Each structure stands twice: as C-alpha cells, then as structure tokens.
Amino acid sequence: MMVLNSLATALLLQTAPPSEVAKLYEIADAPQADRIMADIQTLVDFGTRHTLSETESDTQGIGAARRWIAAEFEEISRDCGGCLEVRVISGVVEGERRIPEATEIVSVLAFQRGKLDPNRMVIMSGDIDSRVSDVMDATSESPGANDNASGMAGVIEAARVLTQYEFPGTIVYAGLSGEEQGLFGGEIVAAVATEEGWNIKAVLNNDMIGNIAGIDGVIANNTIRVFSEGTRADETPEAARYRRFRGGEVDSPARNLARYIDDMAEAYLPNLDAEMIYRLDRFGRGGHQTPFSNAGFPAVRIMETHEHYDRQHQDLRNEEGRHYGDTIAYVDGAFAARATALNALTMAGIAGAPPFPTDVELGGAVQPSAVLTWKDGGEGRKARRNLAGYRVYWRRTTAPQWTNSRFVGKVNEWTFRNLVVDNYFFGVSAVAKDGSETPVVFPGPPGRFEPLGLPRDEER
Template sequence: MRKQVLMVALTLAGAAVSAAPAAPPPAPAAPPTIATQPLLKSVAADVSEAELRKSLTALVGFGTRHSLSDTASPTRGIGAARRWTAGRFADFSKACGGCLSVATPAETFTGKRIPTSVEIVDVLAVQRGTGDPNRVIIMSGHIDSRVSDPINATSDAPGANDDGSGTAAVIEAARVLSRHKFDATIVYAVLSGEEQGLLGGKLLAKYARAQGWKVEAVLNNDIIGNSTGSSGVKDATHVRVFSEGTKAVETPEQANARRYNGGEVDSPARNLARFIDGLAERYLAPFDVTMVYRTDRYARGGDQVPMLEAGYPAVRLTEMQEHYDRQHQDLRTENGRVYGDVLSGVDFTYLANVTRLNVVAIAALASAPPPPDTVTIEGSVSPDTKVSWSAVPGAASYDVWWRATDAAQWPHKRSVGDGSTSVTLPGVTIDTWFFGVSSVSAAGFASPIEFPGPAGAFFTPTKTDKP
C-alpha cells in the first residue's frame, strides 16, 4: 500500500512538472546602467539664476506684452518686448561667431479674441546643426501676457510666470547652448498670440513645414517658474511633462491597428517624455519629472497643441503646483487676497532647475542620432520576438528595449553594435511585451525610444507635414 501511494505521488508530481509553463527570461535586478555625458553636466551647470532674473525683470518691465498692445513704443508693449528678445539672440550670435540666425515669421490673424486684425510675430533663433541640419529640436515659450479680460491690451499685464518664465528659459537656453556645436539644428522659439488662441504655435508649425524641417522634438515651456500652489503646497523638486497618448494626426486605419496591437501610451511625444524623465534622474536628482498622460491640463491648452496637430512630437513642461491667483488676473487686492502675475511670485531656483532640464534634454537630443525611421516586430505564435529597424546615419549601435505592457518605463535592453538592423530576443514573446529601438552615437548619445509602427513613429509623413 505504501508503495502504491508513493507511485501515485510521483506520477502526480511528474504531471505537475510537465504542465508547468516555461519560466520567463530573467529580468534585470535594476534598469540598465546608462553612462553620463560630461557635456550634459556642463551645460546644466552653466544655467544661471542671475541671467534668468535679468531676463524676466526686463520682460516684466514692458508693462504689458498683450498681443494686441502697442508695437511702436520702444519701452512698452509686445513690439518692444519682441525687439528686445531679438536683440538678446543677436548678442548671443555675436558671441558665438554668428552661430544663430534670427527669423521673425509673421501672419495677420482675426478671431474671437482679436476684435480687429493684428499681426502675430514669432521670434526665432536658429542654431544650425553641423551634421544633420534638417533635423530640428525646438524649445518654445510664449512672450505674450494678459489680464482677466483676454482682449484688454492696455492694462498692466506683467506675465512674470505666464509665460515670462518660459520665455526667459528659452533665452537662457540659447545663451548656454550657443557656446557648443550640435549635430542637429536647435530652434529657440519665442511665440506671440498664445493667449489669443495658440496663434504663435500655429505660426511656428506653418513655418516649420515651409522650411522643410524634420522636427524630432518640441519642448514647450509654459508656466514653469512657481513652486507654491494656490493650496499652499510647495513642490520645488518636480515639473510636470504632459504628452499625448495617441497621435493627433492618426488615420482611422492606423487607429484600428493601434487599438488591436497596442500603442495607446507610446506616441513619440510619450516616449519623448520618458526620455526627458530619464535625463532628469541621471543629471538633476533630486529634481525630477512627473509624467502626465494628457496632452495638456484638463480643458486647457498650449502652443504644443498646434505642433502635435501638424504631426510633430511635442510635450508641455509646466510647474507642479500652479497658483491660479497669479494667472490671467487684473492686478488687485480683494479682502486681503493679492491677485496678479508679478515678479515676486517666481521662484528663480526652481525656474533654473526647469531650465537645466530643457538644456540637458536639448543637448542630448541634438547630439544623438535620430530615432529609426521604421521599427517593426515579428513573432506571432512564437516564443521569440524579432525586432527590426531602418539604418540610421550617424548611429554606431542600437539599443533594443522591452517592457511589460503596464509598465511606465523601459527596464530591459539589448545593445546591437555589429551593424545589424535586427535582433531576435529568445524567450521574449511578442504577445506579452512592448518593444522599441533607440539609435546610439559613437560617443554614447542615445535617441528617444521609438515604438514599432505608425503609432510610435517620430517621422512618419502626414498630409499636414507638407507646406
């Protein structure tokens, strides 16, 4: 009897062993180590609080920068502010031997917040890339300001934080980065007309198409200088990065494929946000990114939206704690409560850290090769997954990444450095994981990760990309 019981137990144990699924490939104990770059440490260190304060004080000093305000006065209004900005860019260009060219694209608009037609003018400083000049990285902020009434163009509207902070950051980035050379072109964009309907962003998107720019990334900075919110909560160590989940230019056919195979959280904008988050952790800790899976704040918008609608990967950077008494408000005090977007509401240490994040991200993007034009995956009814991609000029190697479908970041990586443009991942089933590929330069600068197919493609042509 004892022998029979033993035999039954052994039989059941054998059946259990044979029915057990194969163990998944071992996961790394920690995310792959990525070497830091001296250049990125250097440009972060060069950002100056004093320079940011100098720029922001000058911007506030124009009284109002409303898009419908005076354009002729040398000291007050949007015209004086734009000319001052162009002059700052010209000064930086002189210091770097003419490395910046200043452009002022303009267009006349009418609309709900423009009772009579007005010329909207953007001020751009273009730092042409040395190796791949048609590939473009853009940093933007809007120079225009407003008070409670969106068409009040005469009252004082200091706009210190909204969006003098973003404009000052763009100017400081131009000062710091113009001292270096980069493979890709960098555009420092100071936009007008945001408060009148995102007009500066629309003008920039149109100008980018007309120039034939291959826009890899847009970092739009809007309200980045305050660390204490309306609730009284202070957070000086985080900045929000907003990114769209699915492309604004997605076709119905692409949407059907994406709904079936995944990609809802892997647009190029979303993977650009992940890229920025990783840089913050490596170069700016304890300052960090909070990724927000939205195009913008709830029921609100910014100049990144027209860029997304043109098919360009774009994110919005905004402070963690907004103070609504300082946004779109007449300058006043009511029942002891102070309203208005004034200079005293800006935390310059915080603003400097957000500026550093931009500078590091732009330098990293402009130093790396672009992401592959095409990434594909194969492996249906197979225990293995094959990942393929197009060759990228300037890439010395590639990193193939994978993550669980519900993971926020990419923890698994395999490097391919033998000139191949495909790799098979044994035991990594296509059904369970999401995949992506980044290009890596000989110096170790890596592009953002690109998700397979149209859902994740950074440079897929669309009708709206054409002039």
C-alpha cells in the same frame, strides 16, 4: 529570459558607447538664476505684452518685447561667432473671437544649425504675450512674470548655455506670440515647418516654469510636470487600426519624448523629479505644444507642478489681504534655472544623438521570440557619422517606463529570444559614439517620430 551568444555579447560590450555623457553634467549646472530673473524683469518692464498691444513703442507693448528678444538672440550669436540664425515668422490673423481685427502675429526663432544633420530639429519654446482678467484688455499693466516670461527667459538662457557647444542636429529657440488669444503663434510656425519640411523630432513647450507655491497650499521646488498625449493627434484610420491590434495607446512619440525627459532628470538632475502627466495639457486647458502636436510633431508641455490661480490671468490688485496678479515677486529663480537645465539637457541629448531609426516594425506572432526591425535614419551617410549603433528596449505592457534595454550595435534587426511578443512592448533608439541617445521609437505608425501625413526622410 533572453538567451544571447556569449561571444557576440563580449564583442558588443567592448564596443558599447558610454552609459553617460560627460558634457551633460556641465550643461545641467550651467543655467543661472540671476540671468533668468533679469530677463523676466526686462519682459515685465514692457508693461503689457498683450497680443493686441502697442507695437511701435521701444519701451512698451509686445512689439518692444519681441524686438528685445530678437536682439538678445543676436547678442548670443555674436558671442558664439555667429552660430545662430535669427528668423522672424509671422502671419496675419483676423475674424477670430479674441482677434477680431487684422493683427500680425510675430514669433522670433533662433536656429543653432547642426553640423551633421542640420534639418533634424529639437525646439524649445516659450510665450511672448501676457494677459490680465479680461482677455481682450490690451492696455492694463500685465506683467506676466511667471506666465510666461519665465518660459521665455528659460529659452533665452538655454540659448546662452547650449551655444557654447556644437551638436550634430539643430536646436531651435522659439519665442511664440498669440498664445493667450488662441495659440496662433505656434499654429503659424507649425504651418511653416510643415511647408518647409522641417524634420522636428521634439517640441518642448515651457509655459510657467517659475512658481513653486501652489494654491493647494503645497510649496515644492523639486518637481516639474511633463504633459504628453498618448495617442497621436494626426492618427489616420489605418494607423488607428494598426494601433488597435498591435498596441501603442501609450507610446506616441510625445509619450516616449516625455519618458526621455524623465530619464534625463533622473540621470543628471537629482534634485528635480519630472512627473509624467498622461494628458496633452491640463484638464480642459491648452498651450503652444498643441498646434505642433496637431501637425504631427512630437510635442510636450513642461511646467511647474503646483499652480497658483490667483497669479494667472488676473488684474493686479489686493482684496481682503489676498494678492492677485502675475508679478515677479512670486517667481523662484532657482527653480526656473533647474527647469531650464532640464530643457537644455533634453535638447543636448537629442541634438547630440544620431538620426532616429525609421520604419520600426515588430513581428513574432505565434512564435517563441519577438523580432524588431528598423532602418537607418538621416539624409545621407554624413548624418550618421556619429552613430555607434542601436539600443533595443522592452517592458511589460503595464509598465509606465521602459524597464529593460541592451545595446546591439550597428544592426537593423534584433530577435528577443524566448520573449513572447504578446506580453511585452518593444522599441529601439539610436546611440552616438559619445553615448548621446534618441528617445525610444515604438514600432509602426503609433510611434513614428514623423508626421503621418508626410513621407519619411529617405523618400523626400
């Protein structure tokens, strides 16, 4: 057991921040099912949102859909006194199996800039496009109510909720295009983020958050899946060697982001259980978290637990009494609202936290105690104005979640007395004065919340 100096412990307890953030309870209750369902209906009414569909019409096709999304963001911005910057990011794709002719892939993003650390970002994304059985069919009716008008509507609703607050870090609400044709919208935005040096700490990709009745016969409105990869996609040979000898196979930034989301559900959404899935995505399938992960940004997929494959990627029809097609009749608004609340809580928690600790390292080989060190993150002292201090974490190597922690104050080193480094995993988070906290950062390259190919914030 770790032995602590009693006087130091008493001083820390006097200055420790709250263990819960009061405004997160408000945020958890704020998303409204009726507004989400209304937005899903609007998206459905565009007929099809196929990537190759109509772009000139004001009422049909993906062009009308993305202009409506931009208009919704602008209206939300007016309601909050201009707090959103709406930006269109696009690129032309051609010569691909699913996009043979030159096609502009257009995504719509809204930035709610942070007051202390504006380049530190957390992103919630949903997909604009839809499809039917033939992935190249750009004209047939393709409502895409659950896949993925539900995710897009969740993004818009989260913007309505969170723009009523101010945060130290930036929140980005993203409508991404081209998902069904090959994840091109996310790929284009991730490339722009890399080129412009966005400090992305989390990407929450919401793809199908409205269905509660699975093809497996299970009906459940109280569970949601969070997919995360264990080993980071941008791992270098040097980082792989570090991981082999020091650990980190299940402690990528995406995995610790997933643990954070699970903790948020446990603390603030007692009627929603976040089920961590140890995969980048469903077996052999993909989503828009993947291009961000490929670029080195922590990214997870949030979605319903029980899918119904008759209601995905299907022509609208009824055969032998069985319905096929992704229509709004099979979307549960209350569940979509809870899923949206989970996203809003996570973004508020991360955006409300101080800068993430950087250069986290672990020592203590052949010693009786493990030693964890780190540096203050953020670009300048202003970014750390809300920093209360740091919290250190530890768990057994076989434990799926962080089991032990303690607040240690404004220090950059902590010794875990009488904890042998071989037997535990360790990490550290930054905690704000109001109790908002970052996800846990695992030591070394495996756990860094920055792309391995980019310099750290303080080196830019």
